[in-house]
Amino acid sequence: MSKSVLELTPVEAVACCSPVTREPLSAEAADRVAPLVKAIADPVRLRLVSLVASHADGEACVCDLNDAFDLSQPTISHHLKLLHESGILDREKRGVWVYYRVNRDALRDLATLLGGVSA
Amino acid sequence: MSKSVLELTPVEAVACCSPVTREPLSAEAADRVAPLVKAIADPVRLRLVSLVASHADGEACVCDLNDAFDLSQPTISHHLKLLHESGILDREKRGVWVYYRVNRDALRDLATLLGGVSA
DNA sequence: ATAGGACATCGACATCTGTCAATATAGAGG
DNA sequence: CCTCTATATTGACAGATGTCGATGTCCTAT
Numbered sequence: 422m423s424k425s426v427l428e429l430t431p432v433e434a435v436a437c438c439s440p441v442t443r444e445p446l447s448a449e450a451a452d453r454v455a456p457l458v459k460a461i462a463d464p465v466r467l468r469l470v471s472l473v474a475s476h477a478d479g480e481a482c483v484c485d486l487n488d489a490f491d492l493s494q495p496t497i498s499h500h501l502k503l504l505h506e507s508g509i510l511d512r513e514k515r516g517v518w519v520y521y522r523v524n525r526d527a528l529r530d531l532a533t534l535l536g537g538v539s540a
Numbered sequence: 541m542s543k544s545v546l547e548l549t550p551v552e553a554v555a556c557c558s559p560v561t562r563e564p565l566s567a568e569a570a571d572r573v574a575p576l577v578k579a580i581a582d583p584v585r586l587r588l589v590s591l592v593a594s595h596a597d598g599e600a601c602v603c604d605l606n607d608a609f610d611l612s613q614p615t616i617s618h619h620l621k622l623l624h625e626s627g628i629l630d631r632e633k634r635g636v637w638v639y640y641r642v643n644r645d646a647l648r649d650l651a652t653l654l655g656g657v658s659a
Numbered sequence: 660a661t662a663g664g665a666c667a668t669c670g671a672c673a674t675c676t677g678t679c680a681a682t683a684t685a686g687a688g689g
Numbered sequence: 690c691c692t693c694t695a696t697a698t699t700g701a702c703a704g705a706t707g708t709c710g711a712t713g714t715c716c717t718a719t
Contacts, residue, residue, distance in 0.1 A: 514716095
């Protein structure tokens with residue numbers, strides 16, 4: 422059974438849309454997509470995504486990420502939570518550590534939405 | 541002579557970067573790029589870009605855009621200003637009217653930054 | 660069982676952002 | 690010059706956001 426629109430993660434919401442340049446985005450679609458764009462519209466979160474993506478094995482634990490910033494651990498945790506909830510980062514707990522990896526499909530869909538050549 | 545980094549528009553700032561998934565984004569690069577992403581990280585602005593892009597002749601005057609929203613004229617003007625300052629929308633005044641059109645290169649560069657296959 | 664480390668959550672706070680009403684500016688037509 | 694219309698700017702305000710210190714939770718090792 423398919424989820425209702427309200428249950429969609431931001432990532433699922435964007436996967437269905439043709440590029441913004443192709444046809445007018447409805448108010449509803451815009452409301453669903455905007456949170457995903459907001460999720461990466463922050464310098465710390467852009468760097469987090471970038472760090473995770475380019476880390477060995479495509480994943481990084483929070484301990485690695487904390488060290489890369491001059492910010493408190495709760496602040497990094499907060500940004501990671503946002504990225505995870507929006508569907509951009511996947512989470513996996515192994516032992517005491519938590520590993521994040523990027524959801525490449527999410528980024529690709531987002532790129533398609535913005536500058537995309539195909540629907 | 542080339543502009544200093546501080547004079548770059550957000551669009552110029554993003555044009556030089558490889559995809560976020562390729563290598564860690566520096567703090568400085570993230571600070572330069574984030575404003576551009578923020579510029580479209582709003583449902584109203586996403587719809588504005590979409591409306592302008594898919595309008596006849598690829599341009600739309602403010603009067604057309606105001607009518608498409610249930611928002612005050614100053615609010616739309618504010619969002620258009622943000623999009624223009626970030627380099628996503630180009631402005632042209634003709635007579636009493638002001639026409640906006642999307643900077644396709646800006647969107648393409650942004651898409652490349654996020655999900656990009658090439659640098 | 661107890662201690663310690665890794666990460667998340669909470670509560671507070673300052674700043675940023677989206678919105679509006681009021682007002683300003685600028686061009687066109689009388 | 691005066692008025693009307695289109696758009697921008699200003700000032701104010703509520704709500705969202707980024708940050709921190711303090712605390713909670715969960716796992717591991719001793």
